Amino acid sequence: MGDSDLPDWVPALTSAGLRLEFPAGxxxxxxxxxxxxxxxxxxSAAREWSVRLASAAVSGKRxxxxxxxxxxxxxxxxxxxxxxxxxxxxxxxxxxxxxxRLAGGxxxxxxxWDRLNGLLLAPGSTPVRPALPAGELDRNRLALGVxxxxxxxxxxxxxxxxxxxxxxxxxxxxxxxxxxxxxxxATAWIGVNRTIGPxxxxxxxxxxxxxxxxxxxxxxxxxxxxxxxxxxTTGLGVGVTWKRGDSPGVTGGLDGLGxxxxxxxxxxxxxxxxxxxxxxxxxxxxxxxxxxxxTTALSFTAAGMYxxxxxxxxxxxxxxxxxxxxxxxIGPVVLTGLTGGFGYNTYxxxxxxxxxxxxxxxxxxxxxxxxxxxxxxxxxxxxxxxRAGSLWIAAGxxxxxxxxxxxxxxxxxxxxxxxxxxxxxxTAAAQFPTSGTPYACATLxxxxxxxxSTGEIRVEGALDPDRSYLLxxxxxxxxxxxxxxxxGPSHAGDFVFTLGGYHPAYVPPAHYPVVQRLxxxxxxxxxxxxxxxxxxxxxxxxxxxxxxxxxATVAGVKAWLEAHLDAVVRWAPFAxxxxxxxxxxxxxxxxxxxxxxxxADLRLWGPPTAGTAMVHLPLVPDITVRFGSGSAAExxxxxxxxFHKNVLxxxxxxxxxxxxxxxxxxxxxxxxxxxxxxxxxxxxxAPEAFTLAITTPLPCTTLGLxxxxxxxxxxxxxxxDRRTVDVRPMNVTGATLHCTVKLYPTGTTDLVDLAAWVxxxxxxxxxxxxxxxxxxxxxxxxxxxGDELVQGVTGLTLTxxxxxxxxxxxxxxxxVLETEHGKDGTLPPxxxxxxxxPAPGDRDALVRAAKxxxxxxxxxxxxxxxxxxxxxxxxxxxxWDGNLDGYxxxxxxxxxxxxxxxx
Numbered sequence: 001m002g003d004s005d006l007p008d009w010v011p012a013l014t015s016a017g018l019r020l021e022f023p024a025g026x027x028x029x030x031x032x033x034x035x036x037x038x039x040x041x042x043x044s045a046a047r048e049w050s051v052r053l054a055s056a057a058v059s060g061k062r063x064x065x066x067x068x069x070x071x072x073x074x075x076x077x078x079x080x081x082x083x084x085x086x087x088x089x090x091x092x093x094x095x096x097x098x099x100x101r102l103a104g105g106x107x108x109x110x111x112x113w114d115r116l117n118g119l120l121l122a123p124g125s126t127p128v129r130p131a132l133p134a135g136e137l138d139r140n141r142l143a144l145g146v147x148x149x150x151x152x153x154x155x156x157x158x159x160x161x162x163x164x165x166x167x168x169x170x171x172x173x174x175x176x177x178x179x180x181x182x183x184x185x186a187t188a189w190i191g192v193n194r195t196i197g198p199x200x201x202x203x204x205x206x207x208x209x210x211x212x213x214x215x216x217x218x219x220x221x222x223x224x225x226x227x228x229x230x231x232x233t234t235g236l237g238v239g240v241t242w243k244r245g246d247s248p249g250v251t252g253g254l255d256g257l258g259x260x261x262x263x264x265x266x267x268x269x270x271x272x273x274x275x276x277x278x279x280x281x282x283x284x285x286x287x288x289x290x291x292x293x294x295t296t297a298l299s300f301t302a303a304g305m306y307x308x309x310x311x312x313x314x315x316x317x318x319x320x321x322x323x324x325x326x327x328x329x330i331g332p333v334v335l336t337g338l339t340g341g342f343g344y345n346t347y348x349x350x351x352x353x354x355x356x357x358x359x360x361x362x363x364x365x366x367x368x369x370x371x372x373x374x375x376x377x378x379x380x381x382x383x384x385x386x387r388a389g390s391l392w393i394a395a396g397x398x399x400x401x402x403x404x405x406x407x408x409x410x411x412x413x414x415x416x417x418x419x420x421x422x423x424x425x426x427t428a429a430a431q432f433p434t435s436g437t438p439y440a441c442a443t444l445x446x447x448x449x450x451x452x453s454t455g456e457i458r459v460e461g462a463l464d465p466d467r468s469y470l471l472x473x474x475x476x477x478x479x480x481x482x483x484x485x486x487x488g489p490s491h492a493g494d495f496v497f498t499l500g501g502y503h504p505a506y507v508p509p510a511h512y513p514v515v516q517r518l519x520x521x522x523x524x525x526x527x528x529x530x531x532x533x534x535x536x537x538x539x540x541x542x543x544x545x546x547x548x549x550x551x552a553t554v555a556g557v558k559a560w561l562e563a564h565l566d567a568v569v570r571w572a573p574f575a576x577x578x579x580x581x582x583x584x585x586x587x588x589x590x591x592x593x594x595x596x597x598x599x600a601d602l603r604l605w606g607p608p609t610a611g612t613a614m615v616h617l618p619l620v621p622d623i624t625v626r627f628g629s630g631s632a633a634e635x636x637x638x639x640x641x642x643f644h645k646n647v648l649x650x651x652x653x654x655x656x657x658x659x660x661x662x663x664x665x666x667x668x669x670x671x672x673x674x675x676x677x678x679x680x681x682x683x684x685x686a687p688e689a690f691t692l693a694i695t696t697p698l699p700c701t702t703l704g705l706x707x708x709x710x711x712x713x714x715x716x717x718x719x720x721d722r723r724t725v726d727v728r729p730m731n732v733t734g735a736t737l738h739c740t741v742k743l744y745p746t747g748t749t750d751l752v753d754l755a756a757w758v759x760x761x762x763x764x765x766x767x768x769x770x771x772x773x774x775x776x777x778x779x780x781x782x783x784x785x786g787d788e789l790v791q792g793v794t795g796l797t798l799t800x801x802x803x804x805x806x807x808x809x810x811x812x813x814x815x816v817l818e819t820e821h822g823k824d825g826t827l828p829p830x831x832x833x834x835x836x837x838p839a840p841g842d843r844d845a846l847v848r849a850a851k852x853x854x855x856x857x858x859x860x861x862x863x864x865x866x867x868x869x870x871x872x873x874x875x876x877x878x879x880w881d882g883n884l885d886g887y888x889x890x891x892x893x894x895x896x897x898x899x900x901x902x903x
Contacts, residue, residue, distance in 0.1 A: 019119060028057035032119030050128060054119035055103070058112040063104030065116050065137060069097035069128035069145075094154055095129025095147030096218055101137040109138045130156030144204055146218065159204050219255070232258040232271075265296045275377065282386050283307035283316065288377035298325040303376045307386045309345065316386040318343035322365040324398065337398030339365055339410060347387040348394070348414055350423055350449065354462035354480060357445035358427045362394050362410045391415045396425075405430045419453035429467070442477060443467040455487035460513055470520065479518030479532070486511070493539070493765030494789045500534035503543040503568050509788060527552045539788045540769040543568040557588045562599075570769055578604045583616065637731035647729055647770060651697040653739075657683060658797070660690035690800040693762070699725050699771060699792030700739040703761055705754040725792065731774045741798065756801035765789040841901035847888050854883060 019032035036050040049070040056063055074093050101109060109116065113134040121127060130147035137143060140160030147156050205219035223232040256273035270291040278286035286307040293300040302321035309316055320341035328335040339362055351357045358364060361383055396410030409426040426446040431438040443464040450457050462480030469475050485495045491511055500518035502508055519532030533546030545566035552559055560583075567578040583599030596618045604611040610628025617623070644650060662684040701723055724734040741759075743752040768790050 031055045052120045054116045056112045056115045063108045064102040067099045092149045094149045097128050097145040099132050099143045101141050110134050136160045157201050228262045230260045267294045290376050316345035318346040318384050332402050334400045340395040342393045346384050347390045348392040349383050354445040354447050354460045357425050363408050363425050389417045422450045424448040457485045459483045475522035477520050480515045482513040482515050496538050498536035502536050539767050541570045559586045638729045648697045653696045656693045658691050658693045660686040692798045695795035701736045702738045704740045706740050706742040726773050728772050728774045758799040760797045761793050762795050764794040766792045838900035841899045850884050
């Protein structure tokens, strides 16, 4: 079998030895086998590994021991990322060994240990480190040894498990207990909890790493303390990899590193931890970190993450920090803390509900740094996730107002591809009185956001029912409010403002916020009080209402009171619908169960005003009284004249100059006269940059530009998604409305040719109560629900054609310029422009030409001064002359290349 037939995990072998001894009086031969390899390491001593087997006979039994070891000499200086900052002698792993008792029973190893140990020590070889004590394999079948060297002094640590007497896992003894870990390459952890001088070893782990090359990691969780300084490690270890044809590769590894320092009232602690499975978060490497500094007055906490994204390898970073314990008065406000953070290639999730604002990491100010970096990262991972192309920054403050209101506010800005988000997160808490037993307490969460991608401005707030009450903690307060405005591109023109939600029958659009009712719930012994109210305004309607329920049970008799009000008003066309009622009742058990209830309900609608009144009496049927005319169904449809006057307020199409308006030099002369309320002013416009905006009170289905004989279509119904229009108050569906633009010069009836003008249809949001689909027969006019707005074509813009370029005036002959006018009073046309190609010149020739023409220049300047005598401008500059000697002397300093000359 050649080298190519060996498995990948077989390392390169450099030496082998066999030892056979026949001790006097022994019951059999002793056997020793040694295999070893040496891996050269540039810049340091060679790294040796070995596998040794020893077998001896004692008391009629054969005892066989196998020991494998490697001298990695890997220290903190070899760790990734932080290794280059660690001093060379601070700490290292100098030896790693695995020992197994293959044959023999408990106590047999100790009986022949001297013979076994002699067989394990191959002549001329370095002993396996750490040295194997006989007791480990006497008690256990398997033992794992690590030799650590903190500050240069070697400390051996052996952990045995798999003894002849299995450990009962229910005993709670942590030593020898195997704990399986997750992640790629499962880890088996063995609890140790041993203290050796300043070193405390908590547990040792063994992890197999699949792949090519395969590897085996030996991990150590330990803590080294000296004075007030303590260093702790998580997953500190040595990784050994095997590849065919090579010696084993040895590398250092670290899953987590912690540092703490305590000196009096000062406590400083920090930690870093590597996520064992970063792929779930879209990264190839993910390291979490935390820092905590506290004194008797101040406390600073910070947590963050560094990751390398899958695919691109781009870094992803975020940090969240808070400082508490401040006392900085600013008028009635006292600043008590600061908070903030930033993230690069990370996405910051905002609270879904205002009730979630107090628990957001930026607002809460309480990071779980005591649970370790990975626990902090898992907590913050619900809020901040790696994402390429995202950038955010946040800053905020904690403060009190008048020593009554305790508030927190954070302003955040987030940039993502195609979107910009600005968010304000805030909480406010107050109680009265501030000391002693409070009689009122309220905690409010507030969230305000603006997103450019949706054009949404949203402000939401909600009371925390667990921390808001009145008079008594049993009287809980609840509810919220919301204000939302949409500016585009979706739902442009829509808005809603609500306190406590909407009418019970109202079906809000999907993009409207869900708001809890404003109310209270109070249980006082046998008396229960529950009340709630709401109010809302939308583009189509306003609604208001509430409900009160009171009940009490005394001596088996229950009494109750219920009252409610629900009202809605529609804007255009105007309509209202109001329902209110009250009921009182009692129930008791006497010769059976009895319920007695008395109440009244009233419903009003209009116009015209009408309604019903219903009286509920015990033991008799309900009594209903109707009054007014009409019913609650949709009112009769309006005609065009009434619709135009009452719903459209008599509006006609409007024309406005949006670009190219020129200020009027004499406003009074063009003021114009009033004609039926219309403005007849004469406007001055620039013909080359002139835009008209035409708006119509009704949405259009076709738009056209009229010419003398034809009409060109701007909006073609065959290709438009707005082919028809509904008019709800007129009970019209599927209407087509045509709009044709005609432009006349003043005082004529000839149409202006608009063929070269640039038209563009404009769209806008329209109230669904006016241009929505009419209700079916018998459907109540309010409340409606569904979309509050519909989109429609509301006009167009017209821009004058672009100006045609005019040929520039070229050179003219001298004879042309000598005559002021041509034969017909106009300047003669210019000759065709001449194009001359410049030729390379030199500065010496330029100097000679300039000096040869000095006399001509002086004559020209003298003629100019005779027409326009020079005036002293007070600057002290001499009058013009034709001498260029000063310029020519500096020609080589002011130019860096030879000139181009045109002759």
